[in-house]
Amino acid sequence: MSSQTTAINSGVHAKKADIFCQDEARVDWHSKALWMLREKRDRAAASLPEWEQLRQLGSEMKLHTLTHLGEYLETFEKNCQANGIVVHWAKDGAEHNQIVHSILAKHQVKKLVKSKSMLTEECHLNPYLESKGIGVIDTDLGERIIQLAKQPPSHIVVPAIHLKKEEVGDLFHDKLGTKAGASDPLYLTRAARAHLREQFLSADAAMTGVNMAIADKGAVVVCTNEGNADMGANLPKLQLHSMGIDKIVPDLDSAAVLLRTLARNATGQPVTTYSSFYRGPQTGGEMHVIIVDNGRTDMLQDKILAESLKCIRCGGCLNTCPVYRRSGGFSYNYTIPGPIGIAVGAQADDTHSIPWACTLCGSCSYVCPTKVPLDKIIHHHRRLKAKAGKLPYGKRNYMPLVGNFMASETMLNCSMSVARTALRILPGSLLKPFSGAWGKYRELPVAPKSSFEAWFNKNRGQ
Amino acid sequence: MSSKQSILNALKSVAVAPQAMPSINVSPRLDDVIGQFETNLGTVAGTLHREGGLAALQAKVDELLKEGKQVISQVEGVTGNRNAPDTAHELRDIDFAVIPGDLAVAENGAIWVNNQHLGHRVTPFICENLFLVVSADKVVANMHQAIKQISLESGEFGVFIAGPSKTADIEQALVVGAHGACSLNVYLV
Ligand code: SF4
Numbered sequence: 001m002s003s004q005t006t007a008i009n010s011g012v013h014a015k016k017a018d019i020f021c022q023d024e025a026r027v028d029w030h031s032k033a034l035w036m037l038r039e040k041r042d043r044a045a046a047s048l049p050e051w052e053q054l055r056q057l058g059s060e061m062k063l064h065t066l067t068h069l070g071e072y073l074e075t076f077e078k079n080c081q082a083n084g085i086v087v088h089w090a091k092d093g094a095e096h097n098q099i100v101h102s103i104l105a106k107h108q109v110k111k112l113v114k115s116k117s118m119l120t121e122e123c124h125l126n127p128y129l130e131s132k133g134i135g136v137i138d139t140d141l142g143e144r145i146i147q148l149a150k151q152p153p154s155h156i157v158v159p160a161i162h163l164k165k166e167e168v169g170d171l172f173h174d175k176l177g178t179k180a181g182a183s184d185p186l187y188l189t190r191a192a193r194a195h196l197r198e199q200f201l202s203a204d205a206a207m208t209g210v211n212m213a214i215a216d217k218g219a220v221v222v223c224t225n226e227g228n229a230d231m232g233a234n235l236p237k238l239q240l241h242s243m244g245i246d247k248i249v250p251d252l253d254s255a256a257v258l259l260r261t262l263a264r265n266a267t268g269q270p271v272t273t274y275s276s277f278y279r280g281p282q283t284g285g286e287m288h289v290i291i292v293d294n295g296r297t298d299m300l301q302d303k304i305l306a307e308s309l310k311c312i313r314c315g316g317c318l319n320t321c322p323v324y325r326r327s328g329g330f331s332y333n334y335t336i337p338g339p340i341g342i343a344v345g346a347q348a349d350d351t352h353s354i355p356w357a358c359t360l361c362g363s364c365s366y367v368c369p370t371k372v373p374l375d376k377i378i379h380h381h382r383r384l385k386a387k388a389g390k391l392p393y394g395k396r397n398y399m400p401l402v403g404n405f406m407a408s409e410t411m412l413n414c415s416m417s418v419a420r421t422a423l424r425i426l427p428g429s430l431l432k433p434f435s436g437a438w439g440k441y442r443e444l445p446v447a448p449k450s451s452f453e454a455w456f457n458k459n460r461g462q
Numbered sequence: 463m464s465s466k467q468s469i470l471n472a473l474k475s476v477a478v479a480p481q482a483m484p485s486i487n488v489s490p491r492l493d494d495v496i497g498q499f500e501t502n503l504g505t506v507a508g509t510l511h512r513e514g515g516l517a518a519l520q521a522k523v524d525e526l527l528k529e530g531k532q533v534i535s536q537v538e539g540v541t542g543n544r545n546a547p548d549t550a551h552e553l554r555d556i557d558f559a560v561i562p563g564d565l566a567v568a569e570n571g572a573i574w575v576n577n578q579h580l581g582h583r584v585t586p587f588i589c590e591n592l593f594l595v596v597s598a599d600k601v602v603a604n605m606h607q608a609i610k611q612i613s614l615e616s617g618e619f620g621v622f623i624a625g626p627s628k629t630a631d632i633e634q635a636l637v638v639g640a641h642g643a644c645s646l647n648v649y650l651v
Contacts, residue, residue: 033633033634036634037634048569050488050489053488054488056484057484057486057488060481060482060483060484061483061484061486063478063481064480064481064482064483064484066476066478067476067478067479067480067481068480069473069476070470070473070474073469073470073473074470082616083616083617084616084617089464089465089466089469090465091465091468091469095465139641140631141629141631141632141640142629142631145631145632158630158631158634159631160631160632161634163633164633165632165633165635168632168633185632185633185635185637186635186637188632189629189631189632189637189639189640190639193639193640193641196641197554197641200641201551201554217614218616219614225627225628225629225640226627226628226629226640226641226642227587227627227640227641227642227643228640228641230583230584230587230621230642231584231587231588231641231642234550234582234583234584234587234619235550235551235584235588245469245473250483252609252610252612252614253486253606253609253610254486255609256486256605256606256608256609257486257605257606259605259622260569260570260604260605267630269505269506269624270502270505270506270569270570270571270572270624271506271567271570271571271572271605271622271624272624273506273623273624273625273626273627273628273642274587274621274622274623274624274627274642275572275621275622275624276619276620276621276622277614277619277620277621278619279614279615279616279617279618279619279620280616280617280618280619281617282582282583282619291469293465293469293472297469297472297473298472300472300473300476300477300478301472301475301476301477302477303477303478306476306477306478307478
C-alpha cells in the first residue's frame with residue numbers, strides 16, 4: 001500500500017492485543033457478540049441450497065472483472081458520463097481527498113453528511129476536510145458513536161462493536177444531552193435519529209461509499225440497513241461517491257449474485273434493508289464518482305495478493321476469526337482489522353507483526369462469500385516479510401533455529417519425548433513460563449503417553 | 463501523466479491470468495412464491511397484507527387521517543392529505559407515505575421501488591412510516607429474476623427496500639427505525 005495508508009498508531013499486535021485482553025470479561029463479551037453474528041451467518045447460508053454455487057459464482061465473477069479491470073473501468077466511466085455523472089480518478093488517498101475538497105469548495109459546502117465508507121477511512125478524509133473548515137458528520141449510528149468518541153472503527157460492518165451500551169449512554173449524555181445513566185438501545189437510537197435528522201436536513205452535500213459499481217449501466221449500488229446513505233444523498237443537491245477500483249462488476253446480473261451473499265454473510269439478514277442504485281443525479285443536482293487506486297494496482301501485480309481484491313467487505317472473516325474476536329479491532333495497525341485487514345494492510349504495517357495475528361485455521365477463507373483465500377494470503381505475507389528481512393523481533397531469532405530443529409528427525413524425536421515426559425510429571429506452574437505468550441491464556445495440553453510416530457508405527461505402520 | 467492513465471497503465475499487467483466470466487444460472491425456488499415472500503418480509507420486520515387490496519389500504523389511510531396524521535400518496539386510487547411539495551426538505555413532517563413498488567422478491571422480502579413514482583427521491587426514507595403496494599403477479603422468486611425485470615434508465619434512481627430501517631449498532635440490540643421509515647406495511651393488489 002502507498003504511504004497514504006501507513007500504519008495507524010503502530011505497535012506490535014501482541015502488545016496492543018494485551019491492552020484489550022486486560023479486561024477479561026470484555027474479551028469474552030466481544031468474542032460472543034461476534035460469534036453470534038457468525039452463527040446467524042451460518043443459518044442464513046444453510047437456508048440457501050445454492051450457497052456454494054453463489055460463492056463460486058462470486059469468486060469467478062470477481063476474478064473475471066479483476067483480470068479485465070481496465071476495460072471495465074473505462075466502460076463504467078463512459079456510461080456514467082452519458083448518465084450525467086462526473087467521474088474522477090485518484091491514484092492515492094491524498095489525491096482523493098483533494099478532489100473531494102475541490103468539489104466541496106466549489107459549492108461552498110460547510111457541512112457534509114457521510115455514510116459509512118471504509119475507503120474514506122483508508123484515505124483519512126475526515127481530518128483532512130475538517131482541517132479545511134468543512135464539518136463532516138458520519139451518519140451510520142455506529143460510525144457516529146465512534147466519531148463522537150474520537151475513535152477509529154474497530155470492525156468494518158459494526159464499527160462500535162467494542163463499546164458497551166452504558167458507554168454509549170454516557171457519550172450521548174455528554175454530546176447529545178440524553179438522560180444521565182440511560183443505556184437502553186431503543187432510547188439511545190431514537191435520540192441519535194432525531195439528532196441526525198437535523199444534520200441530514202441542514203447538510204450541503206452528501207458522500208457515500210460504493211458497494212458495487214455497475215460497468216455496463218454506469219450506476220453505483222449502495223447498501224445500508226439504516227437508510228442513512230439515502231437520507232443523505234437524496235436531500236442536498238450534491239452527492240459524492242468514493243469507490244476503490246475493485247468495486248466494479250460487469251452488469252446487473254453480477255450485482256445480483258453479490259447482493260444475495262453480502263448481507264447474509266455479514267449479519268445473517270437475507271438482504272440489507274436498502275440496496276440503492278444511483279444512475280444519475282436528482283433533478284437539478286450533481287453526482288460525482290471518485291475512482292481510487294491507493295495501492296490496489298500494486299496488489300494486482302502479485303498473483304496471491306491480487307485475490308484479496310475479490311473482497312466485498314461483508315466482515316464475515318472478522319466475525320469468525322478466533323484472533324480478532326479476542327484481540328479487538330484496534331490491535332491491527334490498520335483501518336481494516338481481522339483477516340482481510342491483514343491481507344490488505346500487512347505491507348504498510350511497520351511493526352511487521354500483523355501477519356502473525358493469525359492461527360492459519362482457515363475459518364475466514366471458509367466463510368468468505370467470494371472465496372478470498374485469506375489464510376493463503378496471510379501465509380504469503382509471512383514469507384514476504386521474511387524475504388525482506390522484516391521478521392518481527394523474536395521470530396527473527398528463533399524461527400531459523402526452529403527450522404533447523406524441525407529438519408533434524410533425531411533432535412525432534414528426542415526433544416518431543418522429553419517434552420511429553422515433562423508435561424506429564426512436572427507441575428504446570430513450573431512449565432508455563434516456557435510457553436511464552438501462547439500459554440498466557442491457555443492451559444498446557446495433557447501429554448500423550450507416546451509420540452504420534454510411535455503410535456502410527458504400532459497401529460498403522462507395516 | 464493523468465492519474466487515470468497511470469491507473470490504466472498499471473492495469474495492463476495484472477499477475478492473474480485472464481479469467482472467463484461465469485454464466486449465472488441459479489435455479490429459482492418456485493413453490494409458494496407469495497408464501498416465501500410473506501415469511502421473508504416478516505424476517506426483515508415488515509408486514510404483508512394479502513387481502514383487501516387498495517380498499518383495505520384506503521380504509522387504513524382514512525383512519526390515519528382522522529387521527530390527524532400527514533399522509534402522502536403516490537399510488538393511484540389511494541388519497542392522503544398532502545401533495546408532493548416543491549422541495550424534498552418539506553417532506554420532513556410526513557407520517558406515512560404510500561408508494562407503488564414495481565416488483566417483490568420472495569427469497570428476501572425486498573421490493574423494488576423506482577423514482578419515477580416517488581416525487582422526490584427521499585420520500586420512502588424521510589417518511590416516519592411506509593406503505594408499499596405490489597401487484598401479486600409481480601412477486602418473483604429470487605434476485606436473479608428480479609434484476610432481469612428492473613428498468614433503471616439513465617438519470618434514474620431505484621432501490622430494493624426490505625423492511626423498515628434498522629440498526630444493531632448499540633450492543634447488537636436490534637432497533638427498528640434508524641434514519642429511514644420506522645415501519646413497513648406491504649399491500650398486495
Ligand atoms: S475477505 Fe471475504 S469474508 Fe472477509 S470481508 Fe471480504 S468478502 Fe467478507
